[in-house]
Amino acid sequence: xxxxxxxxxxxxxxxxxxxxxxxxxxxxxxxxxxxxxxxxxxxxxxxxxxxxxxxxxxxxxxxxxxxxxxxxxxxxxxxxxxxxxxxxxxxxxxxxxxxxxxxxxx
Amino acid sequence: xxxxxxxxxxxxxxxxxxxxxxxxxxxxxxxxxxxxxxxxxxxxxxxxxxxxxxxxxxxxxxxxxxxxxxxxxxxxxxxxxxxxxxxxxxxxxxxxxxxxxxxxxxxxxxxxxxxxxxxxxxxxxxxxxxxxxxxxxxxxxxxxxxxxxxxxxxxxxxxxxxxxxxxxxxxxxxxxxxxxxxxxxxxxxxxxxxxxxxxxxxxxxxxxxxxxxxxxxxxxxxxxxxxxxxxxxxxxxxxxxxxxxxxxxxxxxxxxxxxxxxxxxxx
Numbered sequence: 194x195x196x197x198x199x200x201x202x203x204x205x206x207x208x209x210x211x212x213x214x215x216x217x218x219x220x221x222x223x224x225x226x227x228x229x230x231x232x233x234x235x236x237x238x239x240x241x242x243x244x245x246x247x248x249x250x251x252x253x254x255x256x257x258x259x260x261x262x263x264x265x266x267x268x269x270x271x272x273x274x275x276x277x278x279x280x281x282x283x284x285x286x287x288x289x290x291x292x293x294x295x296x297x298x299x
Numbered sequence: 300x301x302x303x304x305x306x307x308x309x310x311x312x313x314x315x316x317x318x319x320x321x322x323x324x325x326x327x328x329x330x331x332x333x334x335x336x337x338x339x340x341x342x343x344x345x346x347x348x349x350x351x352x353x354x355x356x357x358x359x360x361x362x363x364x365x366x367x368x369x370x371x372x373x374x375x376x377x378x379x380x381x382x383x384x385x386x387x388x389x390x391x392x393x394x395x396x397x398x399x400x401x402x403x404x405x406x407x408x409x410x411x412x413x414x415x416x417x418x419x420x421x422x423x424x425x426x427x428x429x430x431x432x433x434x435x436x437x438x439x440x441x442x443x444x445x446x447x448x449x450x451x452x453x454x455x456x457x458x459x460x461x462x463x464x465x466x467x468x469x470x471x472x473x474x475x476x477x478x479x480x481x482x483x484x485x486x487x488x489x490x491x492x493x494x495x496x497x498x499x500x501x502x503x504x505x506x507x508x509x510x511x512x513x514x515x516x517x518x519x520x521x522x523x524x525x526x527x528x529x530x531x532x533x534x535x536x537x538x539x540x541x542x543x544x545x546x547x548x549x550x551x552x553x554x555x556x557x558x559x560x561x562x563x564x565x566x
Contacts, residue, residue: 196364200355218361221515262515263358 199280201294205272213252214267215242217282217290223258239284242266247276256284272298331487331501331553338557339500339565347512351564359441359510359562362434362517366442369435375426384423388446396440396447397559400548402457409463409548412440413519414539431538437517440508444561452505454555460548467549470542476533497566503554504547506563513566520547 200214217239224236236258244252252268279293340348354360370381370388385391400411403418410418416439417428429436455464471482485494486502493499507520514522521543525535536542 196361198355198360198364214355216356216358216361261512263361265356265358267356 197280197282197290197292199292199294201278201296202272203295204297204299207272207274207298209272210269211272211296212267212269213244213278214265215244215280215292216263216265218263219282219284219288221256221258221260221262221264225258237285237288239264239282239288241281241283243281243283244268245279245281246270247274272296274298331490333556336503336554336557337490337501338503338505338560340505340560340563342498342500343565347564347566351506351560357510357562357564359508359517359564362438362441362508363445363562365434365438366440366445369439370442375420375424377423377425379424381419388442392443392446394447394450394453396444396561397450398453398455400544400551401455402460407459408541409460409544411520411544411547412443413521414544416440416443432519432522437508437519440519441517441562444508444559447559448561450559451556452551452554452559454552463545464549464552466542467545467547467552470546471549471553476528476531478532480531482527502550503557504550505554505557506560506565508561509563509565511565517562520550 196218198216202211205211219239220237221239222234222237224234224238226234228234238258238260239256241256242252242254242264243250251270254266256264275296275298277293277295280291282288282290340351343351350356350358354363367388373380373383381388396412399415400409401415402408403410403415413429413431413436416436420426420428429439474481474484482502485499490499490501504520504523507523508517510517511523521536521538524543524546525538528535536546
């Protein structure tokens with residue numbers, strides 16, 4: 194059951210710097226561990242997070258095996274206009290999760 | 300070599316006498332006074348505290364939300380959801396985690412929150428019980444526990460619980476495992492000091508199930524207790540064993556008055 198939590202301010206002043214926080218449920222299996230019979234556990238990680246603001250890409254992150262389970266990623270952006278901020282996580286085994294939040298800029 | 304062997308053959312009467320001294324002296328001497336009671340939260344770093352305090356960055360929130368969904372999902376042959384009987388968990392489950400494990404008259408003993416949830420599932424929902432440490436069990440206990448956040452852990456005055464608290468206390472002070480340690484030697488006598496680089500906490504179960512960074516997951520108090528026992532090189536009690544519940548019960552009694560932090564974050 195993948196689930197994402199995003200925290201975007203509901204309102205902001207034009208030009209204000211806002212913090213965006215994301216948290217997603219994922220095991221982030223490194224691909225380096227072995228199970229109890231010595232077999233390699235295949236890698237299963239999120240590889241990318243892309244964030245768009247009214248369709249325009251404003252943030253992108255590449256994720257690698259050293260990142261802990263349930264990755265938390267926070268970043269800052271400038272509130273330019275009212276609209277939708279969308280998030281898309283993709284990863285191994287066709288992992289694909291999206292979320293979005295509305296923001297009103299005055 | 301011979302010295303080691305003779306140590307092992309220490310007269311039984313001496314060992315028993317030492318046991319008696321420990322049983323009569325230790326609890327009185329070692330118990331932590333109320334004024335010095337301290338949740339593990341107090342020793343967290345700034346970042347970990349922030350993680351626990353803000354639901355939007357506390358990874359355990361992922362389980363709490365799953366638990367909320369489960370609460371409203373119909374299950375079993377009776378086709379009922381938790382909410383069909385209990386209504387909104389925000390009201391009906393408030394304070395529950397602060398007083399569990401509690402006495403169950405039908406079973407003539409204490410049951411912990413996990414067992415209570417499974418009793419509800421098997422008897423009322425006619426559904427399969429959740430497995431210990433399964434995602435669903437952790438989600439449900441986290442969701443139910445969350446409703447008591449901030450409330451003080453209650454001391455039970457149920458007379459029939461007394462012998463079980465005593466049994467838990469006995470386990471707490473009993474030396475066990477290959478390195479012959481008791482829980483009390485670390486968590487009563489040496490809290491605040493270090494074991495290798497790790498701070499020894501008082502061992503109060505204020506925030507279970509909690510997100511442990513080392514586990515990269517949520518885990519129950521029983522998982523934590525098994526962890527400790529493996530560290531003591533003792534054979535850990537099985538999940539759901541009566542000893543586990545007695546120990547949980549004693550630990551909750553010992554932590555009475557501290558606030559529930561479920562779901563907490565710990566290193």
